[in-house]
Amino acid sequence: MRYYVIAGEASGDLHGSNLIKALHKKDSEADVRCWGGDKMEAAGATLVKHYRDLAFMGFVEVLANLRTILKNISFCKKDIEQYKPDVVILIDYPGFNLRIAEWAKKQGIKVVYYISPQVWAWKENRVKKIKRDVDKMLVILPFEVDFYKGKWQFDVSYVGHPLTEVIEHEQKNVPVEKLSDKPLVALLPGSRKQEISVKLPIMLSMVDKFPDYQFVVAQAPSQPDSLYKEFIGDKNVLIANNQTYNLLKQAKAALVTSGTATLETALFGVPEVVCYKGNPISFWLATKLVDVKYISLVNLIMDKEVIKELIQDEFNEVLLEAELKKILDNKDYLASLKADYKELWHKLGDYKTSELAADEVLALLAH
Numbered sequence: 001m002r003y004y005v006i007a008g009e010a011s012g013d014l015h016g017s018n019l020i021k022a023l024h025k026k027d028s029e030a031d032v033r034c035w036g037g038d039k040m041e042a043a044g045a046t047l048v049k050h051y052r053d054l055a056f057m058g059f060v061e062v063l064a065n066l067r068t069i070l071k072n073i074s075f076c077k078k079d080i081e082q083y084k085p086d087v088v089i090l091i092d093y094p095g096f097n098l099r100i101a102e103w104a105k106k107q108g109i110k111v112v113y114y115i116s117p118q119v120w121a122w123k124e125n126r127v128k129k130i131k132r133d134v135d136k137m138l139v140i141l142p143f144e145v146d147f148y149k150g151k152w153q154f155d156v157s158y159v160g161h162p163l164t165e166v167i168e169h170e171q172k173n174v175p176v177e178k179l180s181d182k183p184l185v186a187l188l189p190g191s192r193k194q195e196i197s198v199k200l201p202i203m204l205s206m207v208d209k210f211p212d213y214q215f216v217v218a219q220a221p222s223q224p225d226s227l228y229k230e231f232i233g234d235k236n237v238l239i240a241n242n243q244t245y246n247l248l249k250q251a252k253a254a255l256v257t258s259g260t261a262t263l264e265t266a267l268f269g270v271p272e273v274v275c276y277k278g279n280p281i282s283f284w285l286a287t288k289l290v291d292v293k294y295i296s297l298v299n300l301i302m303d304k305e306v307i308k309e310l311i312q313d314e315f316n317e318v319l320l321e322a323e324l325k326k327i328l329d330n331k332d333y334l335a336s337l338k339a340d341y342k343e344l345w346h347k348l349g350d351y352k353t354s355e356l357a358a359d360e361v362l363a364l365l366a367h
Helices: 010-026 038-042 059-064 066-083 094-106 126-133 142-152 162-173 193-204 225-232 244-248 260-267 280-289 297-302 317-329 331-349 353-366
Strands: 002-007 031-036 046-050 087-091 110-114 136-139 184-188 214-219 237-241 251-257 272-276 308-311
Touching: 002 010, 002 066, 002 094, 010 031, 010 038, 010 087, 010 110, 010 162, 010 353, 031 038, 031 066, 038 046, 046 066, 066 094, 087 094, 087 353, 094 110, 094 126, 110 353, 126 142, 136 142, 136 353, 142 297, 162 260, 162 331, 162 353, 184 193, 184 244, 184 260, 193 225, 193 251, 193 272, 193 317, 214 225, 214 244, 225 237, 237 244, 244 251, 244 260, 251 260, 251 317, 260 272, 260 297, 260 331, 272 317, 297 331, 308 317, 317 331
Parallel strands: 002 031, 002 087, 031 046, 087 110, 110 136, 184 214, 184 251, 214 237, 251 272, 272 308
Antiparallel strands: none
16 A cells, blocks of 8 residues: 655654554555655655655744745645555644645545644634545544544544653663762753743742752753753753653653643653743733643643643742642652553553554555
C-alpha cells in the first residue's frame, strides 16, 4: 500500500515516525511519502518537505507568510496526485491539513486524521468539515470520544496517547545522566522567547527560597543560552540543553508552562505547578473563544484539578512559593497526586498507540 503522511511540527514528526514504523511492521509492501522531519525520514518514509519550512505560528505570522502557505498547499496537492496514495494520513496541524482533507476527499482518496485538532476547545465549527472530509478520526484523549460521538454523532476511534510509548521507551532504554548531587527542581518556561521572558523571572524567584534544591531550566532547542543567562544572572541555576526528559527523570518537582509539557511531566510522575501568564488582552479574548474548564491537559483528561494551575495574576511569587512547598513537602498531597498520576497513565497508556493506529488505517483500506 502507498501511504502519504503529513505532519507540520516536531511532535507530529515524532508520533508520525512511530506510526510509520508500525505500518512497515504490519505491511511489508508499505511505501510511505511524507511531510514531516528527520524522525519520519529515519522511520523509512521519503521526505518531501521538512516541518521547519511549514511552521508559522500566530495570526500576524500566518498573514505575512500567506503566499508561501498557499504555494505549499498547491505543491502538496500536485505531489499527492503524482504519487497516487491509497490513503492520506493527516497528523494534527489543522490549518493546513483540513484543506488537504477537503481536496483529497473530492479526489476519492481515503483520509485518516491521527491526533485531532483541539476542536473541543475552540473553532468547534471545524467538526462539520471533519465529518464531511475525514473517513477515520483517530483520537488520543479519552474525552474526545464523548465529544465527537455524543455531541456530533461522528464515530471516532480512541487509540491511547502516543506520548506514553515515547516516555515508556525513554524510561526503560535511556540511561540517566546525573545533573547534580542536590535534589532537582525543573523549570520548563516554554519554547517561545515571549513566554520565556514573562514566566522565567517569576519561576527563578524561587531559587533563593529553596536553597537545598538545585534549580535546572529546560532550554528550548530553538533558543540561545544567552536568553536564559540574561534572566539567571548570578543565581546558582543550571541550563539543560536538549535534555528535558533526562531532567524530568531526576526532578523532585517542576514548574511548567501550559501545553504538552504539563502532560509529559505528569507521565514522568513529577509533581508540578502549571504556570501561565499572557498578554491581558489576548488572555481575555481567549476566555471568550476557548471553552475549557482547565488549561492543562492533565486536569482536562482527569476532569478535575489534579495539579494546581496558577493563571495570570495568581502566577506570582507568594502563591508559587506556597505551591512549590506543597509539592515538595506535603506527604498527603503527594500520595493523592501519585494515585491520580497512576490513573492518568491507565487512561492513556494501556494501549499500543502506534500499532492500534496502524491497525485502524489498514482496516479502513480493507473495506
